[in-house]
């Protein structure tokens with residue numbers, strides 16, 4: 001990695017500087033585009049929803065480079081013209097593979113995205129329901145760094161592309177994406193990807209708070225040992241996720257909440273874990289100290305049995321003694337939309353969001369967890385939810401609320417956590 005080189009956009013560090021979320025209606029080309037942007041197919045993970053519901057976020061990192069010879073932007077080391085490509089910006093993409101129905105909930109609640117790429121297919125009417133739903137979710141979360149990608153332009157005539165472009169313009173009018181650039185591309189044919197890379201280079205990097213108590217959100221957890229490994233060659237449990245604030249160092253003593261799950265008399269019990277950081281990795285780079293940005297893997301001294309198969313996904317990590325306890329009863333002030341957004345071809349009556357009901361299950365997203373909460377108490381818009389999985393509440397946590405409507409979870413509103 002060209003660590004020391006001073007470059008025109010920014011110093012290339014050994015960590016990504018931005019987390020970019022992929023959004024858009026199903027089949028509009030998110031996965032295909034992610035491949036163009038990273039050279040990797042995001043692993044689709046398994047579809048099962050565990051422990052209540054835990055979403056396995058996919059990450060793929062990329063270094064955007066410029067060809068020294070012809071000036072083209074690329075993610076490859078060598079440009080098509082044969083010239084050398086020089087690194088400009090290191091970014092991380094976040095995907096919610098295979099869970100389009102959950103993405104809106106995720107986007108509106110997840111605390112891990114700095115910017116978003118909204119993929120819209122040029123060969124369909126705009127907006128499709130999830131396009132609308134995802135934009136509302138971004139709006140709720142206050143993510144204004146948005147790039148709109150008009151994909152599949154290879155399937156339409158120039159005239160149709162212009163018509164679609166105007167529909168997109170009309171759709172985003174008055175929303176958080178009003179001034180977002182619209183980049184026409186073909187993800188499948190790899191057309192205009194360099195224009196999109198240019199826009200990614202223009203995205204603003206948010207100010208990070210490196211002085212605060214470290215807060216790391218676990219999105220994945222692994223056991224990287226091959227079956228049969230034993231003794232001193234065993235790697236401790238690995239946590240993958242995002243450092244929201246503060247710094248983490250190799251050697252730090254950390255705690256993980258809500259922690260390990262176990263069953264006792266048919267009840268799920270959560271036990272916080274305490275361990276030590278034995279290594280930190282960002283992409284291929286080993287770090288001694290990590291600052292907020294991009295996705296990280298933290299190697300711990302935990303028994304890898306405890307981290308295997310994403311068993312700690314959704315947990316919050318901080319220095320020992322500094323992580324608030326996880327709670328199972330969440331008090332929120334709920335705001336419901338007037339109508340359901342992620343649906344189409346329904347009558348006004350069918351689209352109306354009915355008031356919350358006692359005991360009804362809602363899908364909520366907090367940090368990197370998506371869980372089910374049952375309405376346990378209602379007083380006007382003040383709601384108590386009993387959660388299937390306890391969550392650690394951090395300041396400024398925003399919560400997306402989704403309701404199951406005919407087998408699909410639909411974003412119906414949002415919640416503010418009450419103290």
Ligand code: GDP
Pocket residue numbers: 024025026027028029030031032033151152153154155185186187188189
């Ligand atoms: P996702 O559901 O948003 O992740 O969409 P995918 O990336 O899986 O794409 C859905 C389908 O559209 C696949 O069959 C892709 O090959 C196809 N596709 C994606 N981008 C393009 C494009 O730019 N042009 C054409 N013709 N097809 C595309």
Ligand code: ZN
Pocket residue numbers: 067068069070071072079080081082083
């Ligand atoms: Zn070149």
